Amino acid sequence: MIPELGNFALVVALFMAFTLGVLPIVGAARNNAVLMGVARPLAAGQFVLIGFSLLCLGYAFVGNDFSVLYVAQHSNTQLPTVYRISAIWGGHEGSLLLWAFLLSLWTLAVAMYSKHLPEEMVARVLGVMGLIAVGFLLFMLMTSNPFDRLLPAAADGRDLNPLLQDPGLVIHPPMLYMGYVGFSVAFAFAIAALLGGRLDATWARWSRPWTTVAWVFMTLGIALGSWWAYYELGWGGWWFWDPVENASLMPWLLGTALMHSLAVTEKRNAFKSWTVLLAISAFSLSLLGTFLVRSGVLTSVHSFAADPKRGIFILTFLVVVIGVSLLLFAWRAPKIGLGGKFDLLSRESLLLSNNVLLSVASASVFIGTLYPLFMDALGQGKLSVGPPYFEAVFVPLMIPMLLMMGLGPLARWKKVDAPELAKRVRWAFGAAVLIALLLPLTMGKWSVMVSLGLLLAFWIIASVSLNLRERLAGRNDFMLRLRGQSLSYYGMQIAHLGVAVFIIGVTMVKGYETERDVRMDVGDVLNTGGYEFRFNGVTEEQGPNYVAGKGHVTISKDGKVVTELYPEKRQYNVSGMPMTEAAIDAGLLGDLYVSLGEPIPDSNGAWAVRVYIKPFVDWIWAGCLLMSLGGILAISDRRYRIHNKRSAESAAAMPLEEKTA
Amino acid sequence: MMRFILPFVVFVVLAVFLAIGLNLNPREVPSPLIGKPAPAFTLPQLHEPAKQFSTQDMKGKVWLLNVWASWCVSCKEEHPVLMELSRRNIVPIYGLDYKDKNADAELWLKKGGDPYTLSVSDTEGRIGIEYGVYGVPETYVIDKQGVIQYKQIGPVTPQNLTEKILPLVAELQAK
Numbered sequence: 001m002i003p004e005l006g007n008f009a010l011v012v013a014l015f016m017a018f019t020l021g022v023l024p025i026v027g028a029a030r031n032n033a034v035l036m037g038v039a040r041p042l043a044a045g046q047f048v049l050i051g052f053s054l055l056c057l058g059y060a061f062v063g064n065d066f067s068v069l070y071v072a073q074h075s076n077t078q079l080p081t082v083y084r085i086s087a088i089w090g091g092h093e094g095s096l097l098l099w100a101f102l103l104s105l106w107t108l109a110v111a112m113y114s115k116h117l118p119e120e121m122v123a124r125v126l127g128v129m130g131l132i133a134v135g136f137l138l139f140m141l142m143t144s145n146p147f148d149r150l151l152p153a154a155a156d157g158r159d160l161n162p163l164l165q166d167p168g169l170v171i172h173p174p175m176l177y178m179g180y181v182g183f184s185v186a187f188a189f190a191i192a193a194l195l196g197g198r199l200d201a202t203w204a205r206w207s208r209p210w211t212t213v214a215w216v217f218m219t220l221g222i223a224l225g226s227w228w229a230y231y232e233l234g235w236g237g238w239w240f241w242d243p244v245e246n247a248s249l250m251p252w253l254l255g256t257a258l259m260h261s262l263a264v265t266e267k268r269n270a271f272k273s274w275t276v277l278l279a280i281s282a283f284s285l286s287l288l289g290t291f292l293v294r295s296g297v298l299t300s301v302h303s304f305a306a307d308p309k310r311g312i313f314i315l316t317f318l319v320v321v322i323g324v325s326l327l328l329f330a331w332r333a334p335k336i337g338l339g340g341k342f343d344l345l346s347r348e349s350l351l352l353s354n355n356v357l358l359s360v361a362s363a364s365v366f367i368g369t370l371y372p373l374f375m376d377a378l379g380q381g382k383l384s385v386g387p388p389y390f391e392a393v394f395v396p397l398m399i400p401m402l403l404m405m406g407l408g409p410l411a412r413w414k415k416v417d418a419p420e421l422a423k424r425v426r427w428a429f430g431a432a433v434l435i436a437l438l439l440p441l442t443m444g445k446w447s448v449m450v451s452l453g454l455l456l457a458f459w460i461i462a463s464v465s466l467n468l469r470e471r472l473a474g475r476n477d478f479m480l481r482l483r484g485q486s487l488s489y490y491g492m493q494i495a496h497l498g499v500a501v502f503i504i505g506v507t508m509v510k511g512y513e514t515e516r517d518v519r520m521d522v523g524d525v526l527n528t529g530g531y532e533f534r535f536n537g538v539t540e541e542q543g544p545n546y547v548a549g550k551g552h553v554t555i556s557k558d559g560k561v562v563t564e565l566y567p568e569k570r571q572y573n574v575s576g577m578p579m580t581e582a583a584i585d586a587g588l589l590g591d592l593y594v595s596l597g598e599p600i601p602d603s604n605g606a607w608a609v610r611v612y613i614k615p616f617v618d619w620i621w622a623g624c625l626l627m628s629l630g631g632i633l634a635i636s637d638r639r640y641r642i643h644n645k646r647s648a649e650s651a652a653a654m655p656l657e658e659k660t661a
Numbered sequence: 662m663m664r665f666i667l668p669f670v671v672f673v674v675l676a677v678f679l680a681i682g683l684n685l686n687p688r689e690v691p692s693p694l695i696g697k698p699a700p701a702f703t704l705p706q707l708h709e710p711a712k713q714f715s716t717q718d719m720k721g722k723v724w725l726l727n728v729w730a731s732w733c734v735s736c737k738e739e740h741p742v743l744m745e746l747s748r749r750n751i752v753p754i755y756g757l758d759y760k761d762k763n764a765d766a767e768l769w770l771k772k773g774g775d776p777y778t779l780s781v782s783d784t785e786g787r788i789g790i791e792y793g794v795y796g797v798p799e800t801y802v803i804d805k806q807g808v809i810q811y812k813q814i815g816p817v818t819p820q821n822l823t824e825k826i827l828p829l830v831a832e833l834q835a836k
Contacts, residue, residue: 235772242734277668315676330666576823578744579741598774608774
């Protein structure tokens with residue numbers, strides 16, 4: 001009964017979404033207050049219904065209702081409860097439901113926090129989001145209903161893929177989806193602005209905080225996914241350029257460009273059509289990512305089972321949403337005008353260059369990901385594009401971007417006096433060069449790539465410090481100046497520092513990691529990287545739904561025990577799938593990483609053991625955390641909490657905190 | 662006006678490719694080679710490039726040909742399953758290292774363990790084309806007469822191993 005209620009709620013939600021997608025938009029066009037007024041209640045109703053539906057599915061999972069096909073495919077009576085809950089999004093149908101739920105959540109959030117916006121804007125934004133919800137609900141009900149029955153019911157379920165039975169994967173999909181879906185808000189604002197013909201600073205001001213929130217979620221989601229790959233796959237890598245990883249990286253890159261472009265549009269009223277195009281593209285790539293994952297056109301670890309019917313539906317949906325938006329853009333954008341003028345060298349031009357580089361980087365990832373498909377479609381044979389392509393293309397694009405990233409916040413709007421800027425930064429740049437040249441020597445090995453990576457990182461750190469110094473040093477009270485800077489200013493600096501921390505992590509791991517694969521008998525000792533690894537053998541252990549061989553490795557340095565690690569090799573009861581659980585001793589300066597390979601046949605308990613020493617690897621994720629923190633600070637800024645109604649003119653003319661820069 | 666329509670035009674081209682891509686679905690298309698003799702090849706062995714391996718050597722045996730590469734992510738997913746299978750000693754697994762560098766491939770096997778009786782290097786991917794490789798990994802079940810009986814596109818999972826591959830191998834070995 002409960003699953004039918006969930007299904008019914010979805011059907012009603014579909015009608016609500018359809019009404020939400022039509023009436024308020026018509027109302028906005030005819031200036032009809034009644035039609036526009038239904039938007040908020042409908043958004044709330046849609047949220048309640050989809051939320052209820054999600055609860056129904058959760059109920060079926062927790063109660064082991066194997067008469068629901070989706071539950072029977074993705075759960076099992078032996079599965080611990082927390083994974084029964086996360087199994088809701090462990091497969092195709094359920095993750096779509098999560099997608100739809102998060103979309104309704106964002107819609108509700110816009111409905112609630114838009115009291116200061118003009119009615120017709122709210123009506124259009126909510127209407128566009130309603131139309132997107134129509135697509136996803138239709139998709140679910142027509143091709144992938146999570147409530148489909150399995151009659152007669154299965155005696156027990158087929159269990160959740162053991163790869164997904166992990167704390168990291170409990171929260172990774174919701175985070176990432178919050179990001180994907182969150183870009184729909186910026187998209188809806190852009191479409192609403194195109195429909196209304198009003199693309200000005202106010203529009204950018206409204207979409208900025210929403211874009212930043214979505215970006216923060218996406219950053220955290222991607223970081224979690226990468227961290228999961230690092231400790232769960234047991235191979236010690238943190239990014240594989242897998243199509244599905246790329247599907248999240250592309251909208252992230254464009255989202256980053258969009259965030260910066262919106263800042264320029266808000267403050268300088270420039271780049272308007274470019275910003276709109278970015279908002280459309282970022283969300284389009286989110287949709288495209290969904291298409292790539294769901295349709296099975298590309299093979300990947302993450303792909304769910306391919307179903308051509310689903311592929312055709314998503315492709316049609318994609319064509320309608322993106323096609324109509326881009327046509328609307330082509331029709332309306334020429335009337336937008338160019339906005340504020342700026343010089344060849346100015347903060348605007350630096351931001352624009354970075355925007356272009358980020359977009360090109362995104363395009364290069366796009367081409368690499370879809371190249372096999374293009375070649376195949378052209379009858380040129382089957383091939384795959386591997387990490388060497390991505391590294392060869394992506395890295396050179398990032399170098400100028402990172403160099404300019406240091407300059408951007410130091411440069412003035414409109415016009416930069418180049419010699420003056422060069423004079424301001426010369427010490428900062430010199431310090432960065434010096435550190436980059438000397439620091440690798442202390443690690444015992446100097447290489448160009450390490451030095452280059454460190455140069456980029458320390459250049460950003462130095463330019464952030466310089467910027468802070470220029471802002472905070474002065475005659476009057478230091479504390480007063482410290483408090484005088486806006487939160488969004490600190491947010492930007494922290495996010496930029498996050499990028500530097502991230503680069504340090506990537507550079508150091510790539511340059512100085514140690515990998516050893518050895519056969520170890522019980523009692524064997526391996527000396528590497530200044531550590532001593534003693535293998536104490538493997539014992540069998542019973543988990544809730546698996547049997548594990550649990551290894552025991554003692555690590556010591558200079559005769560003193562540093563830590564004990566217990567890597568596992570698990571065999572899951574239901575699926576029979578073997579899984580590697582690496583054991584990691586994480587630290588600020590690096591990780592000690594041990595995972596079990598295979599038992600050596602015909603030996604007395606010997607195993608192939610994999611030992612990695614990964615210097616500074618956690619800085620990769622720490623950098624992502626800092627970037628997210630920067631985003632959170634930026635949206636906590638007072639400016640965004642002023643909810644009174646403003647006219648476009650006064651908003652554009654409001655004092656800008658960076659005018660003094 | 663023209664430059665503003667450009668994004669739309671680009672998108673239309675892309676959509677056409679995606680539509681074609683749907684019909685080329687790598688997992689949906691069955692191999693035309695099933696039931697036909699496996700294309701014969703002679704290739705240098707990965708570990709000892711001086712030695713050659715030929716499909717002729719395999720006459721009279723049921724064997725698996727697994728297409729893999731060190732750059733392939735899904736191969737990592739399938740790898741523990743193959744290791745388990747090789748330990749059980751039911752059927753020999755031969756690896757076709759597809760479009761790969763020998764050094765990378767050897768390192769990969771050293772790191773993760775080597776489930777293969779032996780691997781051969783198909784550096785140019787020519788043999789892969791003859792076998793109609795759609796994507797890496799792929800696994801072929803080849804019978805005593807050298808006929809391809811089954812083709813697994815994508816990673817071998819414990820499920821399709823126990824449900825399809827192993828019963829088929831047992832049946833073919835009994836013949």
